Amino acid sequence: MGGLNCGVTLALLGVLLRGAALLPRRAEAAEIALPPGSDITISIKPGTSTLARPCYILTSKTPTIMLSIKSGEKKTFSFMCQNPENYFVIEIHKNIDCMSGRCPFGEVQLQPPTSALPTLNRTFIWDVQAHKSIGLELQFSMPRLRQIGPGESCPDGVTHSISGRIDAAMVKIGTFCSNGTVSRIKMQERVKMALHLPWFHNRNVSGFSIANRSSIKRLCIIESVFEGEGSATLMSANYPDGFPEDELMTWQFVIPPHLRASVSFLHFNVSNCEKKEERVEYYIPGSTTNPEVFKLADKQPGNMAGNFNLSLQGCDQDAQNPGILRLKFQVLVQHPQNESYITYTVDLSNERATTLTIEPRPVKLSRKFVPGCFVCLESRACSTNLTLTPGSKHKISFLCDDLTRLWMNAKQTISCMDHRSCHRKSYFLQVPRDILQLPVQLHDFSWKLLVPKDKLSLALVPAEKLQQDTRERICNTSFSYLMASSSSSPGQDLYFGYFCSGGSIEQIRVKQNMSVTLRTFAPSFQQEVSKQGLTVSFIPHFKEEGVFTVTPDTKSKVYLRTPNWERGLPSLNSVSWNISVPNDQVACLTFVKEQTGLVCQTGRAFMIIQDQRTQAEEVFILEEKLPKPTFHHHNFWVNVSNCSPVNGKQLNLLFQVSLTPRTIDLPVLLTAVVGGGAFLLFALGLIIFFVKKNRKKKKNKGLAVGIYNGNVNTQLPMQPKKLQKVRKDSESHVYADIDDTIVYGHLLLDSNGSFVQPEVDTYRPFQGPREDCPPSPPPTCSRARTAKLTTEEPPPGSSAESESEPYTFSHPNQGNESNRDTDIPLLDAHEPAESVE
Numbered sequence: 006m007g008g009l010n011c012g013v014t015l016a017l018l019g020v021l022l023r024g025a026a027l028l029p030r031r032a033e034a035a036e037i038a039l040p041p042g043s044d045i046t047i048s049i050k051p052g053t054s055t056l057a058r059p060c061y062i063l064t065s066k067t068p069t070i071m072l073s074i075k076s077g078e079k080k081t082f083s084f085m086c087q088n089p090e091n092y093f094v095i096e097i098h099k100n101i102d103c104m105s106g107r108c109p110f111g112e113v114q115l116q117p118p119t120s121a122l123p124t125l126n127r128t129f130i131w132d133v134q135a136h137k138s139i140g141l142e143l144q145f146s147m148p149r150l151r152q153i154g155p156g157e158s159c160p161d162g163v164t165h166s167i168s169g170r171i172d173a174a175m176v177k178i179g180t181f182c183s184n185g186t187v188s189r190i191k192m193q194e195r196v197k198m199a200l201h202l203p204w205f206h207n208r209n210v211s212g213f214s215i216a217n218r219s220s221i222k223r224l225c226i227i228e229s230v231f232e233g234e235g236s237a238t239l240m241s242a243n244y245p246d247g248f249p250e251d252e253l254m255t256w257q258f259v260i261p262p263h264l265r266a267s268v269s270f271l272h273f274n275v276s277n278c279e280k281k282e283e284r285v286e287y288y289i290p291g292s293t294t295n296p297e298v299f300k301l302a303d304k305q306p307g308n309m310a311g312n313f314n315l316s317l318q319g320c321d322q323d324a325q326n327p328g329i330l331r332l333k334f335q336v337l338v339q340h341p342q343n344e345s346y347i348t349y350t351v352d353l354s355n356e357r358a359t360t361l362t363i364e365p366r367p368v369k370l371s372r373k374f375v376p377g378c379f380v381c382l383e384s385r386a387c388s389t390n391l392t393l394t395p396g397s398k399h400k401i402s403f404l405c406d407d408l409t410r411l412w413m414n415a416k417q418t419i420s421c422m423d424h425r426s427c428h429r430k431s432y433f434l435q436v437p438r439d440i441l442q443l444p445v446q447l448h449d450f451s452w453k454l455l456v457p458k459d460k461l462s463l464a465l466v467p468a469e470k471l472q473q474d475t476r477e478r479i480c481n482t483s484f485s486y487l488m489a490s491s492s493s494s495p496g497q498d499l500y501f502g503y504f505c506s507g508g509s510i511e512q513i514r515v516k517q518n519m520s521v522t523l524r525t526f527a528p529s530f531q532q533e534v535s536k537q538g539l540t541v542s543f544i545p546h547f548k549e550e551g552v553f554t555v556t557p558d559t560k561s562k563v564y565l566r567t568p569n570w571e572r573g574l575p576s577l578n579s580v581s582w583n584i585s586v587p588n589d590q591v592a593c594l595t596f597v598k599e600q601t602g603l604v605c606q607t608g609r610a611f612m613i614i615q616d617q618r619t620q621a622e623e624v625f626i627l628e629e630k631l632p633k634p635t636f637h638h639h640n641f642w643v644n645v646s647n648c649s650p651v652n653g654k655q656l657n658l659l660f661q662v663s664l665t666p667r668t669i670d671l672p673v674l675l676t677a678v679v680g681g682g683a684f685l686l687f688a689l690g691l692i693i694f695f696v697k698k699n700r701k702k703k704k705n706k707g708l709a710v711g712i713y714n715g716n717v718n719t720q721l722p723m724q725p726k727k728l729q730k731v732r733k734d735s736e737s738h739v740y741a742d743i744d745d746t747i748v749y750g751h752l753l754l755d756s757n758g759s760f761v762q763p764e765v766d767t768y769r770p771f772q773g774p775r776e777d778c779p780p781s782p783p784p785t786c787s788r789a790r791t792a793k794l795t796t797e798e799p800p801p802g803s804s805a806e807s808e809s810e811p812y813t814f815s816h817p818n819q820g821n822e823s824n825r826d827t828d829i830p831l832l833d834a835h836e837p838a839e840s841v842e
């Protein structure tokens with residue numbers, strides 16, 4: 006009669022329940038009937054109470070302390086005391102046998118419903134048995150579960166005790182209260198779930214459902230879902246007793262994207278392993294070395310972003326002295342601790358053709374634990390590698406314990422495809438402020454500068470004069486520009502090298518398409534940010550691969566080197582340096598470390614040093630010994646032009662320019678005069694000769710080209726000598742004089758690719774000692790002017806000691822040099838993290 010209000014449920018469940026009032030307090034009679042085939046057994050038995058006065062159950066007029074009702078039975082009973090809940094408990098045991106038929110999966114009902122049971126502490130037990138390979142999953146809808154340890158109790162008295170079975174042995178998975186994070190428990194073959202509801206609790210739903218799953222291949226999997234900050238304490242199966250031998254248990258954690266999880270082991274013991282090793286393994290998003298394996302005694306990972314899982318693996322224990330494996334641990338989920346949860350806005354809506362990638366800095370693979378590190382777009386889509394596209398505004402935030410594990414690379418393309426529209430136009434190349442404000446190191450900002458072929462060239466003017474990175478003067482700034490252009494040799498980029506602020510290079514002109522990459526080397530870039538900036542302009546096309554404008558200052562030496570250092574200037578390429586000399590100074594040009602070792606296949610490689618005021622030129626064949634130090638009173642050109650070299654015998658030229666006050670000239674001249682009258686006479690003769698010759702040549706201007714003999718190394722030029730030999734010295738070095746029109750190697754090739762044999766002026770050079778320019782030019786520093794000496798030039802310095810001294814070529818082995826620019830094969834290639842200084 007009282008059961009009618011649950012009629013629907015009862016009908017569905019096939020449970021019939023009769024009995025008046027059903028609240029057998031005060032000795033009222035109750036009736037419980039279980040339909041046949043319900044697989045339910047109900048027992049009413051004494052509880053754990055220690056009350057002195059006993060109470061009895063009256064059934065069939067017989068007092069008893071135990072009552073059992075099986076499927077298909079109906080029993081009427083009453084209690085012989087006022088508060089039976091203090092004496093008795095009721096246990097409702099249901100077997101669910103999936104072996105013999107279909108399993109009733111889905112939401113689990115309380116049956117009989119609590120309202121139909123006497124008001125006693127109730128324990129509903131579901132005992133599910135399935136095939137060995139069937140995974141059984143208990144899903145807990147809200148509220149989720151919280152595991153409690155031995156001796157702990159739940160505030161509302163509602164507990165869930167879950168256990169399984171391995172062969173014949175029962176395994177306790179754990180006891181859980183009602184408010185927590187555990188959402189699913191997956192087991193295999195067998196699950197026993199006991200829901201304990203205290204008599205005063207009017208809960209009428211089980212709160213969980215059962216589903217079948219494929220094999221989980223382990224003892225169990227416990228899933229915890231965190232909705233926000235919080236913590237969970239979890240324990241190994243059987244805790245505080247030993248974890249079953251050689252078993253595997255996994256915990257999965259679902260963590261909101263903006264939070265971090267840390268694991269700490271509160272208590273553990275390890276057993277004595279005979280085979281295998283007890284360990285925990287993590288799968289952590291973003292880790293390159295999953296699974297991350299730890300010993301139980303290790304410090305466990307912290308500050309993990311993203312969902313992760315943790316497995317406990319037992320071992321084969323020593324049968325004599327097994328010891329005990331057990332683990333109690335805590336997962337703490339909280340907001341990232343050390344980097345504020347800031348959203349950054351990167352506005353690329355006005356940054357034409359700029360893309361920004363924030364990505365993991367490459368690291369050497371190691372077994373060391375690496376927690377996840379994410380960049381989030383709009384705080385939602387988090388990934389390890391994010392590319393922001395031009396034309397819009399982006400809101401980003403970071404989920405990363407250590408932002409130094411990320412870096413940024415940006416690219417911008419500036420192109421001019423119609424030379425009429427962009428001629429003389431200029432752009433300022435600078436890293437946008439929005440990118441600089443991000444808490445991640447900028448690695449590269451690369452500008453691709455594109456111009457129409459043979460129509461326009463590029464001029465770059467840095468905000469602060471640049472220094473070329475050489476071994477002799479290393480860039481120690483926090484950033485450098487790496488410059489490269491597509492050289493005229495097809496498929497080969499031409500690397501001008503690294504340039505940093507604080508030097509003497511005022512302008513760099515580049516013939517064609519190029520890339521300029523600002524690369525940072527230290528976090529202090531943020532402080533030096535104002536030093537960046539380059540103005541690029543489109544200028545009329547010219548022939549050299551590059552033209553450098555250098556204005557040295559008196560304080561330091563300037564080191565300059567040919568592009569593509571160590572790989573060699575590409576064949577038939579030319580480069581020029583416009584080096585200015587202040588009025589009151591003398592510049593000493595020294596070839597510091599000759600790296601030439603050059604052997605030409607076709608053509609000649611040469612260098613012309615030209616005084617810009619007097620137009621006096623000196624020409625040096627570069628396959629041979631390098632020129633000695635020379636002094637320059639006026640702005641001068643150093644123009645280098647390559648031949649087509651034999652493979653592996655490349656042209657690499659490094660030179661140094663230093664300034665000294667001009668007043669010192671006089672003593673030097675005097676020294677020279679005192680040095681010997683004969684020599685002075687010779688020098689004068691030479692000057693006169695050159696002046697004459699120059700005049701004569703000037704008349705033939707336009708046609709006069711100096712071209713070189715390909716066999717200079719082994720024999721003297723074949724052309725009639727127009728110049729008197731200066732000295733007898735077969736070891737001496739050959740200079741050639743080329744008049745006004747500069748001729749580059751590649752222009753000398755005729756249509757068959759063979760070399761034209763022109764008229765050549767050759768003569769012996771002055772042989773000075775091979776020393777660097779001293780602080781003030783002493784007689785030892787060569788004053789040789791082998792071409793077009795003007796009257797204001799001092800005569801060639803005297804020096805008998807130099808007569809027989811051969812040039813020495815040093816070929817420093819630079820194979821192990823860690824010079825940055827030589828190791829970067831491509832602009833876009835990322836160097837390994839350790840190379841970032």
Ligand SMILES: *[C@@H]1O[C@H](CO)[C@@H](O)[C@H](O)[C@H]1NC(C)=O
Binds near residue numbers: 090091094
């Ligand atoms: C019923 O459960 C409560 C709490 O769960 C407990 O304190 C009490 O002793 C139990 N009653 C009996 C008779 O076991």
Ligand SMILES: *[C@@H]1O[C@H](CO)[C@@H](O)[C@H](O)[C@H]1NC(C)=O
Binds near residue numbers: 184235
């Ligand atoms: C459980 O509930 C109590 C009170 O409602 C709350 O203070 C506590 O944080 C909850 N515990 C968990 C693990 O959610």
Ligand SMILES: *[C@@H]1O[C@H](CO)[C@@H](O)[C@H](O)[C@H]1NC(C)=O
Binds near residue numbers: 014118209210
């Ligand atoms: C459980 O009780 C709530 C009220 O407490 C009621 O709304 C709900 O229908 C009941 N469910 C069942 C299955 O009896």
Ligand SMILES: *[C@@H]1O[C@H](CO)[C@@H](O)[C@H](O)[C@H]1NC(C)=O
Binds near residue numbers: 107139
């Ligand atoms: C679950 O059981 C149903 C019916 O017994 C079966 O069709 C299904 O394949 C099972 N699913 C899994 C994952 O075993």
Ligand SMILES: *[C@@H]1O[C@H](CO)[C@@H](O)[C@H](O)[C@H]1NC(C)=O
Binds near residue numbers: 272273274275329
């Ligand atoms: C378990 O480990 C604790 C330290 O974590 C240690 O104090 C205790 O003696 C160990 N117990 C056993 C039974 O090995």
Ligand SMILES: *[C@@H]1O[C@H](CO)[C@@H](O)[C@H](O)[C@H]1NC(C)=O
Binds near residue numbers: 226255257288313314
């Ligand atoms: C643990 O996580 C990894 C990566 O997400 C996944 O491949 C694996 O199946 C998970 N293992 C368990 C038992 O959840």
Ligand SMILES: *[C@@H]1O[C@H](CO)[C@@H](O)[C@H](O)[C@H]1NC(C)=O
Binds near residue numbers: 342343
């Ligand atoms: C946060 O940073 C401080 C110092 O900057 C450090 O002492 C602390 O350990 C860090 N905390 C975490 C959780 O990394």
Ligand SMILES: *[C@@H]1O[C@H](CO)[C@@H](O)[C@H](O)[C@H]1NC(C)=O
Binds near residue numbers: 365
């Ligand atoms: C990040 O993404 C960009 C663009 O998709 C790709 O070029 C780059 O290699 C990626 N970086 C990493 C570390 O995966």
Ligand SMILES: *[C@@H]1O[C@H](CO)[C@@H](O)[C@H](O)[C@H]1NC(C)=O
Binds near residue numbers: 455459518
């Ligand atoms: C420079 O790049 C543009 C666009 O890619 C191309 O059209 C042009 O031919 C290139 N110029 C040279 C000299 O390679």
Ligand SMILES: *[C@@H]1O[C@H](CO)[C@@H](O)[C@H](O)[C@H]1NC(C)=O
Binds near residue numbers: 481482
């Ligand atoms: C860089 O090197 C120069 C000398 O080459 C030195 O004067 C300067 O202080 C150095 N700067 C830094 C930041 O180390």
Ligand SMILES: *[C@@H]1O[C@H](CO)[C@@H](O)[C@H](O)[C@H]1NC(C)=O
Binds near residue numbers: 511556584585640
């Ligand atoms: C050479 O450099 C000087 C000094 O910077 C400059 O005045 C002159 O215009 C430059 N010459 C050329 C041809 O660029």
Ligand SMILES: *[C@@H]1O[C@H](CO)[C@@H](O)[C@H](O)[C@H]1NC(C)=O
Binds near residue numbers: 552643
């Ligand atoms: C050196 O190169 C510059 C720039 O290309 C050029 O103006 C000058 O005429 C060249 N000088 C000689 C002697 O070739």
